[in-house]
Amino acid sequence: MSDINELSAVALGRKIKEKEVSVKEALDACFAAIDKKDEEVHAYITVDKDAAYKRAEDVQKKIDAGELKSPLAGVPAAIKDNMCTKDLKTTCASKILYNFVPTFTATAVENLENAGSIVLGKTNMDEFAMGSTTETSAFGVTRNPRNTAHVPGGSSGGSAAAVAADECAFALGSDTGGSIRQPAGYCGVVGMKPTYGTVSRYGLVAYGSSLDQIGPLAKSTEDIAVILEAIASHDKKDSTSLDRKDTDFTSALKEDVKGMKIGLPRDYFGDGLDPEVAAAVKKAAEDLKAAGAEVEEFDLKLVKYAIPAYYTIADAEASSNLERFDGIKYGYRTDNFTDLHDLYKKTRSEGFGPEVQRRIMLGSFVLSSGYYDAYYLKALKVKALIKQAFDEAFAKYDFILGPVAPTTAPELGKSLSDPMKMYLGDIYTISVNLAGLPGICLPCGKDKTGLPIGLQLIGDCFKEKTLIQAAYTYEKIRGTV
Amino acid sequence: MANVISDETIEYVGILSKLKLNEEQKEQAKKDLAQMLDYIDELGEVDTEGVEPMTHIHPEVNCFREDVVTNGDDHEAILKNAPEEKDSAFVVPRTFD
Numbered sequence: 209m210s211d212i213n214e215l216s217a218v219a220l221g222r223k224i225k226e227k228e229v230s231v232k233e234a235l236d237a238c239f240a241a242i243d244k245k246d247e248e249v250h251a252y253i254t255v256d257k258d259a260a261y262k263r264a265e266d267v268q269k270k271i272d273a274g275e276l277k278s279p280l281a282g283v284p285a286a287i288k289d290n291m292c293t294k295d296l297k298t299t300c301a302s303k304i305l306y307n308f309v310p311t312f313t314a315t316a317v318e319n320l321e322n323a324g325s326i327v328l329g330k331t332n333m334d335e336f337a338m339g340s341t342t343e344t345s346a347f348g349v350t351r352n353p354r355n356t357a358h359v360p361g362g363s364s365g366g367s368a369a370a371v372a373a374d375e376c377a378f379a380l381g382s383d384t385g386g387s388i389r390q391p392a393g394y395c396g397v398v399g400m401k402p403t404y405g406t407v408s409r410y411g412l413v414a415y416g417s418s419l420d421q422i423g424p425l426a427k428s429t430e431d432i433a434v435i436l437e438a439i440a441s442h443d444k445k446d447s448t449s450l451d452r453k454d455t456d457f458t459s460a461l462k463e464d465v466k467g468m469k470i471g472l473p474r475d476y477f478g479d480g481l482d483p484e485v486a487a488a489v490k491k492a493a494e495d496l497k498a499a500g501a502e503v504e505e506f507d508l509k510l511v512k513y514a515i516p517a518y519y520t521i522a523d524a525e526a527s528s529n530l531e532r533f534d535g536i537k538y539g540y541r542t543d544n545f546t547d548l549h550d551l552y553k554k555t556r557s558e559g560f561g562p563e564v565q566r567r568i569m570l571g572s573f574v575l576s577s578g579y580y581d582a583y584y585l586k587a588l589k590v591k592a593l594i595k596q597a598f599d600e601a602f603a604k605y606d607f608i609l610g611p612v613a614p615t616t617a618p619e620l621g622k623s624l625s626d627p628m629k630m631y632l633g634d635i636y637t638i639s640v641n642l643a644g645l646p647g648i649c650l651p652c653g654k655d656k657t658g659l660p661i662g663l664q665l666i667g668d669c670f671k672e673k674t675l676i677q678a679a680y681t682y683e684k685i686r687g688t689v
Numbered sequence: 690m691a692n693v694i695s696d697e698t699i700e701y702v703g704i705l706s707k708l709k710l711n712e713e714q715k716e717q718a719k720k721d722l723a724q725m726l727d728y729i730d731e732l733g734e735v736d737t738e739g740v741e742p743m744t745h746i747h748p749e750v751n752c753f754r755e756d757v758v759t760n761g762d763d764h765e766a767i768l769k770n771a772p773e774e775k776d777s778a779f780v781v782p783r784t785f786d
Binding site: 398516520527536539540557567586628669 | 734737770782
C-alpha cells in the first residue's frame with residue numbers, strides 16, 4: 209500500500225470515510241512529507257499546522273456523525289498564495305503583501321472547506337502570478353520535485369510541486385495564461401483550467417480579471433473531476449460568475465472515446481517544439497485513435513498573435529488591478545517618504561519585484577491616452593478573432609489535442625534573463641485564456657532525462673466533461689508514467 | 690528596434706504606474722518597453738477591419754443587485770492590516786497644509 213500522503217485525493221477520502229485512516233493521520237502524513245522535503249522543494253510559503261489540526265478534529269467529528277459525506281471530507285489541500293484565507297497570511301509571493309492577513313476566505317476555498325477538505329498551507333508562486341517558473345517569488349524559488357535542478361513551472365509552481373512531492377493530497381492554483389496547466393505538465397501531475405466563470409474569483413487576488421480562473425491540480429483525472437465539482441459555484445460576489453447547471457463533472461468519468469473527433473493543430477507542432485515532446489504528444493493522439501477516436505490535423509490560425517494580444521490585455525488589467533497596493537490599507541509601507549505621493553511611489557517600487565513593475569509599466573502605457581486604440585483595442589480585436597478561430601475548430605472537433613509547453617521544465621536560473629523567451633514558452637496555453645476555454649493537462653511520458661511531458665486537451669466553453677472523459681480514458685490506456 | 694522610448698515617455702509611464710525609478714531602472718525600463726512594443730506591433734499584421742473589440746467572452750453582462758449592505762462590520766480586523774492606524778482610521782501623511 210502507498211503511504212497515506214501518496215494516495216490520490218479520492219482514494220484518501222475513501223479510506224477516511226471507511227475509517228481506515230483518521231483525518232489526523234492524513235494530516236500527519238502530509239506534514240511529515242513537508243518536514244522531510246519542503247526545505248529543498250519549497251512548495252509552501254506558509255504552513256499552518258495548528259489551524260489544520262484544530263479543523264481536523266471538527267471535521268472528524270462531522271464525518272463520524274454522518275454530517276460530512278463529500279469525497280473530499282478530511283482530505284488535506286494546499287492553496288496557492290493568491291487566494292485569500294481568513295486568518296492565514298496571503299502574500300501573492302510579494303514583499304508588498306508580506307504580512308497581509310485576510311479577513312475573509314475566497315469562495316473556491318470556502319467551497320472546499322464546506323466539503324470538509326483541510327487547508328495545510330499556502331503555496332509559492334510567481335509574484336502576483338506573473339511568470340512561468342515560480343522564480344519571481346519574493347520568498348525564494350520552488351524546485352521541481354522530479355528533478356530539483358529544474359523549475360516547477362509557473363505561476364502555480366508551488367501547488368504543482370506540492371502535489372508532485374506528495375506534500376498534500378491535491379492543490380488549488382489559478383490560471384491566467386497557463387499557470388495551472390504548464391506547471392502541471394512540468395511536474396507530471398494533472399491540472400485543469402475550467403471555462404471562465406465556472407469557479408468564483410471572489411477572494412482571488414486579481415491579475416488579469418478577464419482571464420483569471422481558479423482550478424485544481426491533482427494526482428489523477430478522477431481527482432480533478434471531484435475537486436472541480438466541489439469548487440464550482442455561482443457566486444453573487446463575482447459578477448462574472450456563471451450559473452451553470454452542468455457542474456456534475458464526475459458523471460464524465462467514463463472510459464470511452466469512441467467516435468470523438470480530435471483536432472491536432474499543425475500550428476502547435478511547428479518550430480520551437482522539442483522533438484521528444486512532439487513524439488510523446490503524438491503518441492497520445494495515436495493511443496486515443498486506437499481506442500476509437502478520430503484524429504485529424506488542422507490549421508488553428510493566429511496562434512503566434514495570442515502572445516502579444518495576451519500581454520497587452522493581461523498587463524493592462526494588471527496595471528489597474530495592482531493600483532490598490534499603495535502602502536495605506538495593508539501590506540508593506542516604505543520607511544522614508546516626504547509626502548503622500550512619495551509614499552505611494554516608494555512603497556510600490558520597493559514592494560514590487562522587477563517582473564511585476566515591468567508589466568505594470570507596459571499595462572499603463574497601452575492604456576494611456578494616444579496609445580489605447582493602437583494597442584489595447586487592437587489586442588481586444590485580435591482576441592475576438594482568436595475566439596472565432598476556436599469556434600470554427602469546435603464546429604469540427606470535440607476537442608483539440610497538443611503539447612502544454614514547447615519543452616520540459618527548464619533548469620533553474622535559465623529563464624528570467626530573457627523575458628521575451630519566457631513569454632514565448634506560453635504559446636500553447638495562452639489563447640485558451642483569451643477565449644475563456646477549458647483546458648486540462650496530464651502527463652503523457654518523460655524525456656530522456658526523466659522529466660515529465662505534459663499533454664494538453666482543449667475544449668469548447670462548457671465542455672469540461674468531454675475533456676475529463678477523454679483524459680480519464682487516456683489515463684487508463686497510458687497506465688503509470 | 691523600431692520603437693524608441695523617450696525620457697519624457699518613461700517619465701510619464703512612471704507617473705501613471707506610480708513607480709519611482711532611478712536612472713539605471715529608467716534605462717532598463719526604456720529598453721524593456723521598446724522590446725515589448727516591437728513585439729506587440731506584430732498585431733498590426735492582423736486585419737481587424739470591422740472587428741468589434743471583445744472584452745468578455747460570455748454574453749452575460751451587468752449583474753445588478755440591490756444596493757444593500759450584506760457584510761458585517763469588520764473594521765477592527767481590517768485595520769489590523771494597516772501599516773499605521775489611529776482612532777479607527779488609516780493614518781496617511783499630511784496631504785495639505
